[in-house]
Amino acid sequence: xxxxxxxxxxxxxxxxxxxxxxxxxxxxxxxxxxxxxxxxxxxxxxxxxxxxxxxxxxxxxxxxxxxxxxxxxxxxxxxxxx
Numbered sequence: 001x002x003x004x005x006x007x008x009x010x011x012x013x014x015x016x017x018x019x020x021x022x023x024x025x026x027x028x029x030x031x032x033x034x035x036x037x038x039x040x041x042x043x044x045x046x047x048x049x050x051x052x053x054x055x056x057x058x059x060x061x062x063x064x065x066x067x068x069x070x071x072x073x074x075x076x077x078x079x080x081x082x
Contacts, residue, residue, distance in 0.1 A: 009030070011019075016026075023029045051057065057065075066072060
C-alpha cells in the first residue's frame with residue numbers, strides 16, 4: 001500500500017450525508033474518486049498531445065476506439081455516430 005497523508009476537506013453537508021449512505025469508508029471512496037479524476041485528466045492531456053503531434057483522430061480511429069471501449073457488437077465501420 002502506498003503512503004498516505006491526512007488532509008482536511010470541506011464538503012457540503014448534503015454531499016457528506018449522501019456519501020455516508022453509499023459507504024462506511026468515506027476516505028476510501030473519496031480517494032478512489034480523486035484517482036479516477038486524475039486518470040481522466042492525464043488521459044485527456046495525453047490525447048491532446050497525440051493530436052498535436054499526429055493530427056486529429058480520424059472517424060475510423062474514433063469508431064474503433066468506441067467499439068473497444070464500449071464493446072460495440074458490430075464492426076467499427078458500422079459505427080457512424082457517437
